[in-house]
Amino acid sequence: MEIPLLKIEDFLVVSLQTELSDREIVELREEILDKIKKTGARGLIVDITALKLIDSFMAKSLSSIADTATLLGAKTVVVGMQPAVALTLVELGLRIKWKIHTALNLERGINLLRKALRSETEAL
Amino acid sequence: MTEQEELVEELSGLLEDNAGDLKMQWVKEMTEMGLLEKLTPIEIEQQSSTIYDTCVLTLKTGMYEAAKKYAREMAKKGVLEAMTVDQIIMGMLKLRDVYGRFVFSKYQSDAEKLYEVLGVYEPVANRILSIVALAFVEERERVIKEQQQAMLALSTPVLQIRDLILVLPLIGTIDSARAAQIVEQLLNSIVDTQASVVIIDITGVPVIDTAVANHLIKTIQAAKMLGANTIITGISPANAQTLVTLGVDLSMLTTRGTLRSGVKLADEMLKIEVVEKR
Numbered sequence: 001m002e003i004p005l006l007k008i009e010d011f012l013v014v015s016l017q018t019e020l021s022d023r024e025i026v027e028l029r030e031e032i033l034d035k036i037k038k039t040g041a042r043g044l045i046v047d048i049t050a051l052k053l054i055d056s057f058m059a060k061s062l063s064s065i066a067d068t069a070t071l072l073g074a075k076t077v078v079v080g081m082q083p084a085v086a087l088t089l090v091e092l093g094l095r096i097k098w099k100i101h102t103a104l105n106l107e108r109g110i111n112l113l114r115k116a117l118r119s120e121t122e123a124l
Numbered sequence: 125m126t127e128q129e130e131l132v133e134e135l136s137g138l139l140e141d142n143a144g145d146l147k148m149q150w151v152k153e154m155t156e157m158g159l160l161e162k163l164t165p166i167e168i169e170q171q172s173s174t175i176y177d178t179c180v181l182t183l184k185t186g187m188y189e190a191a192k193k194y195a196r197e198m199a200k201k202g203v204l205e206a207m208t209v210d211q212i213i214m215g216m217l218k219l220r221d222v223y224g225r226f227v228f229s230k231y232q233s234d235a236e237k238l239y240e241v242l243g244v245y246e247p248v249a250n251r252i253l254s255i256v257a258l259a260f261v262e263e264r265e266r267v268i269k270e271q272q273q274a275m276l277a278l279s280t281p282v283l284q285i286r287d288l289i290l291v292l293p294l295i296g297t298i299d300s301a302r303a304a305q306i307v308e309q310l311l312n313s314i315v316d317t318q319a320s321v322v323i324i325d326i327t328g329v330p331v332i333d334t335a336v337a338n339h340l341i342k343t344i345q346a347a348k349m350l351g352a353n354t355i356i357t358g359i360s361p362a363n364a365q366t367l368v369t370l371g372v373d374l375s376m377l378t379t380r381g382t383l384r385s386g387v388k389l390a391d392e393m394l395k396i397e398v399v400e401k402r
Binding site: 103105 | 318
């Protein structure tokens with residue numbers, strides 16, 4: 001399945017529309033990291049508004065995508081999580097370390113990244 | 125027509141023919157027992173007629189639907205008018221006695237026939253009584269359930285005090301059922317209002333133990349995943365001490381003493397400045 005990776009300003013936007021199989025998640029991860037490397041994006045936004053369910057593998061993968069992206073210089077924000085998904089992840093949370101930034105919607109996600117980039121630049 | 129059906133026909137015919145006398149006898153005995161004090165004479169006449177006729181009809185047709193429907197109505201009315209279950213059940217038992225005695229007096233010369241008639245009459249009478257009792261129990265349960273739900277919904281209002289700030293005042297003890305409901309309501313409100321700061325005020329929560337603290341932490345984590353930050357306010361000194369003694373890790377909580385300072389902090393987080401008008 002093709003998942004479009006869109007570039008807005010310095011950020012890469014991925015919008016997930018359906019639940020992905022484990023294999024598709026792994027492929028997506030490769031693609032995202034390649035694209036970050038290629039475009040030199042400074043931020044990654046993963047939009048999961050449409051997802052009604054996130055299993056532990058998906059959660060772990062999102063977490064590892066975020067970690068790897070950070071190493072490549074892109075900060076990751078997950079946006080649009082549904083209440084039910086958040087509850088499930090909290091219940092799973094005993095076993096999965098979740099340290100990705102989150103925002104309510106795409107707009108707030110972009111603002112968050114901008115702010116983070118600015119403060120990073122100022123610190124240097 | 126089988127023998128049984130013949131007996132039913134005969135008995136219900138007898139009860140119908142003597143309806144006037146038997147009803148009067150029944151009402152008289154109930155009045156003597158003080159069961160009808162809250163009813164007007166018209167009500168007594170109507171109710172006793174309907175009950176009497178329904179019982180005879182049930183006996184005649186062997187169908188309990190009418191009896192069930194009437195019992196449900198009676199239960200509803202009885203509960204509303206604060207009529208005790210005792211009064212109604214005693215009334216029904218009395219009716220059973222009146223019928224029973226009537227049957228005895230009719231067939232006392234023929235013991236064998238009496239035995240057969242009772243065999244037809246008793247199961248119906250017993251069934252009707254159990255229907256009445258059950259209707260009352262069910263009605264009580266329905267009322268209790270309704271009230272419980274109303275209380276649950278009332279107990280956790282989510283208030284939007286600014287465009288992006290929600291306040292959730294918690295009052296009363298928090299058990300896991302209530303905690304689950306609180307989380308759900310809060311998360312839905314966050315998505316609905318797109319709020320980015322939530323203030324949970326626990327001034328009204330009498331005891332905070334490990335379970336409650338865990339519920340709070342889970343709520344905060346879930347809200348965080350949606351993209352909203354949470355501030356806890358109103359932890360009493362005693363509760364704070366308990367939490368520390370219990371060793372609950374609260375490093376991830378942002379806390380303020382009072383709701384007022386919580387709102388102030390939320391304003392700061394959102395860079396809102398409240399200025400007096402000049």
